[in-house]
Amino acid sequence: MGWDMSERTMKINLGPHHPSTHGVLRVVLELDGETVVDAHPDIGFLHRGIEKLAEHRSYHQFIVLSDRLDYLAAMSNNLAYVTTIEKLMEIDIPKRARYIRVALAELQRIASHLFWLGTHAHDLGAMTPLFYMLREREAIMDIFESLTGSRLTPSFMRIGGLAADIDGDFIGAVKAFTDTFADRVDDYETLLTANPIWKSRTKGVGVLDADACINLGVTGPMLRSAGNDWDIRKSHPYSSYEEFHFEIPTGPAGDVYDRYLVRIGEMRESAKIIRQAVDGLPEGPWLAKDARTVFPEKGELQNNIAALIRHFGLVMEGFKVPPGEVYNSIESPRGELGFYIVSDGGARPLRLRVRPPSFVNLQGLVRMIRGKLLSDAVAVIGAIDIVLAEVDR
Amino acid sequence: MNIDLIREKFGAGIDGVTMVRSEITVTARRDILIPLLRFLKEEEEFACDFLTDLCGVDYLPAVPRFQVVYHLYSLNYKHRLRVKVALEESDPVVDSCVSLWAGADWHERECFDLFGIVFRRHPNLQRILLPTDFAGHPLRKDFPLAGVQEQ
Numbered sequence: 001m002g003w004d005m006s007e008r009t010m011k012i013n014l015g016p017h018h019p020s021t022h023g024v025l026r027v028v029l030e031l032d033g034e035t036v037v038d039a040h041p042d043i044g045f046l047h048r049g050i051e052k053l054a055e056h057r058s059y060h061q062f063i064v065l066s067d068r069l070d071y072l073a074a075m076s077n078n079l080a081y082v083t084t085i086e087k088l089m090e091i092d093i094p095k096r097a098r099y100i101r102v103a104l105a106e107l108q109r110i111a112s113h114l115f116w117l118g119t120h121a122h123d124l125g126a127m128t129p130l131f132y133m134l135r136e137r138e139a140i141m142d143i144f145e146s147l148t149g150s151r152l153t154p155s156f157m158r159i160g161g162l163a164a165d166i167d168g169d170f171i172g173a174v175k176a177f178t179d180t181f182a183d184r185v186d187d188y189e190t191l192l193t194a195n196p197i198w199k200s201r202t203k204g205v206g207v208l209d210a211d212a213c214i215n216l217g218v219t220g221p222m223l224r225s226a227g228n229d230w231d232i233r234k235s236h237p238y239s240s241y242e243e244f245h246f247e248i249p250t251g252p253a254g255d256v257y258d259r260y261l262v263r264i265g266e267m268r269e270s271a272k273i274i275r276q277a278v279d280g281l282p283e284g285p286w287l288a289k290d291a292r293t294v295f296p297e298k299g300e301l302q303n304n305i306a307a308l309i310r311h312f313g314l315v316m317e318g319f320k321v322p323p324g325e326v327y328n329s330i331e332s333p334r335g336e337l338g339f340y341i342v343s344d345g346g347a348r349p350l351r352l353r354v355r356p357p358s359f360v361n362l363q364g365l366v367r368m369i370r371g372k373l374l375s376d377a378v379a380v381i382g383a384i385d386i387v388l389a390e391v392d393r
Numbered sequence: 394m395n396i397d398l399i400r401e402k403f404g405a406g407i408d409g410v411t412m413v414r415s416e417i418t419v420t421a422r423r424d425i426l427i428p429l430l431r432f433l434k435e436e437e438e439f440a441c442d443f444l445t446d447l448c449g450v451d452y453l454p455a456v457p458r459f460q461v462v463y464h465l466y467s468l469n470y471k472h473r474l475r476v477k478v479a480l481e482e483s484d485p486v487v488d489s490c491v492s493l494w495a496g497a498d499w500h501e502r503e504c505f506d507l508f509g510i511v512f513r514r515h516p517n518l519q520r521i522l523l524p525t526d527f528a529g530h531p532l533r534k535d536f537p538l539a540g541v542q543e544q
Binding site: 044049052053056230235327351353355393 | 413418448464499500520
């Protein structure tokens, strides 16, 4: 890094401790005046070796670690992980559990997009939207807290269903939220969509067309904003998504502005999905009847010695998974979140690989900012919507 | 998807084609890997234009020890394909596929970083998650979970 007067360009660090990098991303920028000549992203500051840890934890214990991948969308991580194990073990999940999972995952998508939009607008100089968006996100966090006891790291899903059934308060709170949320999104749009400063900072900035996205493996709102409507919820429905009616918002230009519009549209659609899930919530069990993975009921433990032994085995050793390998992915707020798990027949995975959407999407950064202005780099980093905990794992 | 086309085209280069839980896995020899990936990407029958994921697996003490696993996807046909290539411990080297998918760049760097698998002709094969002066490859099975390089 330095200041070499004989050279035309100057190298500076953006991050790792800079608010616009949304975590601990360091980008070494080579600048010619205000123009970015080249950029070198440096990641790994938040590497905790989660894939290594997974090989030393039972399958149940990893649910807690999965929260720590993308901490703004912990429910989505839970869902991606448990559905992968369920696919590997061929466990059938009761419909009620699948509907609750959909409602939770979509609430999480809204919360994640709200936080993204607030901080992204803040990066670009719009202070006010953040407070509106945090207000609604707070409502979702309160719903999560009353249901699971946690706000950011709920660890609520289980292999075979959920940790607990929902109660009446949950449905009331979710309905109250979805009743007003469409109006709230209208409010956000009045602040930003036609705002000339917002448009001049985002329109035509950070363009990545569909072919470039596909070549880079970029998924999620970034791919959809470039005109490709690929969404795993539609193309490979999981957790009963095929029973819900919703649209996939797409944009034509693939720039920062269209990514904003796509995410705004996704929040509206998510609210509709949540409403369908709680209105059409079926009665019935919320846990699969599968003695291999599901804990016995608490009452059973007191008068059934076999249930007590099984409970002890599940806690102390975990359960064994038949040998084999499986890949399974869901549409997380950031794109395709996949798990590739190899089992050797034991109680711990031989290999657990996370396919992190943030990591893959971040690769497009250099292509989007080379030759552009430094201020555009801030807009582009924000619009990728990265979570460094997921990039670094 | 007509999987037999792969065997017809590559013959002895293919060690096996399996289908488990509707997931297709092609196990290939190392020397035909890049032609195979190019074939799967460009042949109309497969059209796997999307490299979803690339990762390593350590099967210690099995021989050969390592595998590199490619997950391909076709946006057009909406099918997935898994390609695996096995590597000996003494020679963990495989050709890079960055020329086919630009997105393979960071995946291969990560695989190099954590498994020590070398991707030949990669434009910038350096550590990506760990510091450049780190010794060892943590996702190898003989790398302990704790106790190494602790400060």
